[in-house]
Amino acid sequence: MSTAVRIAYDDLDLPLVVVVGGGFAGLELIQQLDGKPYKVLLLDKQNHHCFHPLLYQVATASLSADSIAHPFRRTVAPMRNVAFRMACATAVDPVRKVVITDHGEFPYDILVLATGSRTNFFGNSAIGSGAMRLKSISQALDIRSDFLQDFEAALYAQDETDQRRCLNFTIVGAGPTGVELAGALAEIKNTVLKREYRELHSDRMRIWLVDSNDRVLAHFSEQSSANALRYLRELGVEVRFRARVTGFDGRMITFQDGSTMESNTLIWAAGVKGRLIPGLEAGADIAASRYRVDRFNQIEGVPDVFALGDVALMREGSWERGHPQVAPAAVQQARTLAENLVRRAKGRPMRPFTYRDKGSMATIGRYKAVVDLGRFHFGGIVAWLTWMFVHLMALVGFRNRVVVLFNWAWKYLSWKNTIRLIIRPYVPKKAPVEDPIA
Numbered sequence: 001m002s003t004a005v006r007i008a009y010d011d012l013d014l015p016l017v018v019v020v021g022g023g024f025a026g027l028e029l030i031q032q033l034d035g036k037p038y039k040v041l042l043l044d045k046q047n048h049h050c051f052h053p054l055l056y057q058v059a060t061a062s063l064s065a066d067s068i069a070h071p072f073r074r075t076v077a078p079m080r081n082v083a084f085r086m087a088c089a090t091a092v093d094p095v096r097k098v099v100i101t102d103h104g105e106f107p108y109d110i111l112v113l114a115t116g117s118r119t120n121f122f123g124n125s126a127i128g129s130g131a132m133r134l135k136s137i138s139q140a141l142d143i144r145s146d147f148l149q150d151f152e153a154a155l156y157a158q159d160e161t162d163q164r165r166c167l168n169f170t171i172v173g174a175g176p177t178g179v180e181l182a183g184a185l186a187e188i189k190n191t192v193l194k195r196e197y198r199e200l201h202s203d204r205m206r207i208w209l210v211d212s213n214d215r216v217l218a219h220f221s222e223q224s225s226a227n228a229l230r231y232l233r234e235l236g237v238e239v240r241f242r243a244r245v246t247g248f249d250g251r252m253i254t255f256q257d258g259s260t261m262e263s264n265t266l267i268w269a270a271g272v273k274g275r276l277i278p279g280l281e282a283g284a285d286i287a288a289s290r291y292r293v294d295r296f297n298q299i300e301g302v303p304d305v306f307a308l309g310d311v312a313l314m315r316e317g318s319w320e321r322g323h324p325q326v327a328p329a330a331v332q333q334a335r336t337l338a339e340n341l342v343r344r345a346k347g348r349p350m351r352p353f354t355y356r357d358k359g360s361m362a363t364i365g366r367y368k369a370v371v372d373l374g375r376f377h378f379g380g381i382v383a384w385l386t387w388m389f390v391h392l393m394a395l396v397g398f399r400n401r402v403v404v405l406f407n408w409a410w411k412y413l414s415w416k417n418t419i420r421l422i423i424r425p426y427v428p429k430k431a432p433v434e435d436p437i438a
């Protein structure tokens with residue numbers, strides 16, 4: 001059965017583009033197709049776009065959840081040819097040209113999959129069941145509640161070992177997410193814990209950043225990696241290189257070399273894999289967990305089905321293993337696809353996509369960041385201001401920009417992370433759970 005839901009633009013006699021996923025790629029695509037000769041239907045299992053780069057600030061109580069999210073309905077409301085339905089795509093039938101969702105089937109003329117990625121535990125379910133993740137707002141709120149609960153629990157700890165376990169935070173993966181999270185937790189230790197938990201010895205709180213590599217920010221320049229490591233150490237983060245975590249039971253972390261570490265909290269930031277949807281296996285690179293796409297983002301061998309962003313694997317130029325799974329790649333691909341769909345509607349040939357790498361940046365606490373822009377690598381306060389400006393401008397929604405700017409100003413002037421409320425207590429999961437939004 002096809003979905004019986006009527007969509008306001010049904011009377012328009014135009015081909016229907018169904019976009020699954022309103023992340024960086026999907027949102028950019030629908031905005032570019034606004035007013036173009038297509039009917040567009042955005043499907044997302046959430047009702048809002050989430051700005052991932054600032055999730056760690058929600059997790060560490062610097063920003064409220066709603067300041068980094070934007071409801072799809074607000075975006076779509078003024079667009080006459082675009083509609084939104086909250087639905088989770090569970091399969092695609094490319095022969096019948098339908099997307100199957102938890103709310104029925106949606107037919108398409110052109111399908112665009114922009115479903116992003118999920119946390120990759122590399123098959124280790126022993127870690128997956130106990131580790132915390134940072135891929136959605138609800139997970140960021142879990143991390144926030146967890147560390148605040150741990151602070152409170154530490155005050156009731158029976159002995160020093162117990163207290164240290166409550167105050168031991170281990171982050172696996174020294175990429176931008178791990179580095180930014182570690183820096184933010186270290187700032188909390190140096191400010192909030194010292195000032196507001198006076199009965200606790202703040203030096204018992206330890207923040208570990210663990211990586212199997214031998215440098216932090218491995219994809220950045222060596223200069224930026226070295227600067228980031230220095231900043232982390234200045235803040236008191238303990239970095240453990242060439243260490244591979246093999247197990248975690250909620251109280252104890254086990255490493256491949258047999259060593260162990262007592263810790264209530266393990267945050268996994270060591271990798272992602274594309275979120276594939278059943279039905280299109282023929283066009284998928286299962287090992288990479290991404291769809292193989294040509295230079296026009298069409299999934300190989302599947303006519304009229306395209307993939308964008310984290311879930312797309314396009315080999316072009318020097319990107320033999322595909323583009324990095326970052327927001328600029330998703331946005332650039334979406335822009336090119338929108339242009340190409342318009343060209344296609346006019347009967348013109350499509351133009352191949354070429355990725356423009358605009359550089360990388362990460363922040364490690366107040367006044368500290370690293371930026372790589374082509375041949376230029378810089379750190380310190382200039383990099384920090386650059387990081388803030390770029391992230392502020394990239395946020396979706398004017399209100400969000402104002403709220404985030406105000407929160408940052410307040411935090412950096414007052415030295416306080418003010419949003420430290422345990423509203424929805426975090427209960428550690430006992431068994432592996434497949435989070436539908438992760």
Ligand SMILES: Cc1cc2nc3c(=O)[nH]c(=O)nc-3n(C[C@H](O)[C@H](O)[C@H](O)COP(=O)(O)OP(=O)(O)OC[C@H]3O[C@@H](n4cnc5c(N)ncnc54)[C@H](O)[C@@H]3O)c2cc1C
Pocket residue numbers: 020021022023024025026043044045046048049050052053054055056087088089090114115116117134135176177275277308309310311325326327328330437
């Ligand atoms: C914590 C964190 C920090 C990051 N920091 C940076 C950074 O600083 N700079 C940077 O460039 N990149 C960063 N990234 C990476 C960046 O967020 C991704 O590369 C980018 O979001 C990819 O865009 P996308 O559109 O492919 O997927 P996403 O933005 O992940 O969007 C996917 C969308 O699809 C929806 N969806 C998924 N499955 C289904 C389904 N079955 N049915 C319906 N809807 C579905 C999801 O709800 C979501 O809205 C970060 C990522 C994380 C997790």
